[in-house]
Amino acid sequence: MSDTLVYVYKSEKKSGRYLYLKNKDMFSLVPNELLNAFGPLKYVMMFALSKHKKIEKISVQELEKALDEKGYFIRIDLLSDEENLINQERKYRGLAPLSKEELDDMFK
Known part of the structure; x- marks a missing residue:
C-alpha cells in the first residue's frame, strides 16, 4: 500500500x-x-x-x-428505513424490507 x-x-x-x-x-x-x-x-x-x-x-x-x-x-x-427508498417502496408493495447486506450487494 x-x-x-x-x-x-x-x-x-x-x-x-x-x-x-x-x-x-x-x-x-x-x-x-x-x-x-x-x-x-x-x-x-x-x-x-x-x-x-x-x-x-x-x-x-x-x-x-x-x-x-x-x-x-x-x-x-443508508441511515434509516425512512431514508432508504428501496425499502419504502417494498413496504408500499407489501414486501419485506431488505437487510443491510442485501442492499449493499445491490450497489456493488
Whole structure:
C-alpha cells in the first residue's frame, strides 16, 4: 500500500453521501450526473491511506482500487428505513424490507 493521500468531501444536500478523491478538488474525474446528485460538496478531511487498516463502512483495498482505477470513490450510507427508498417502496408493495447486506450487494 502506498502513501496515497485521500481527500474526503460530503454532500451538503443529502446526508450520508461521501466522495473520496485521490487529488484534492479534482472533480473532473467524477461524472457530472454523480456530482449533480450530490449537490454542493463540503471538504471534510484528508488522510494517508497507508495509516489505516480499517475505514468505516468500506475496505481499504476497495478504496485503494477505486482511487487507482477511477480517481474517486463514492460512499452512500443508508441511515434509516425512512431514508432508504428501496425499502419504502417494498413496504408500499407489501414486501419485506431488505437487510443491510442485501442492499449493499445491490450497489456493488
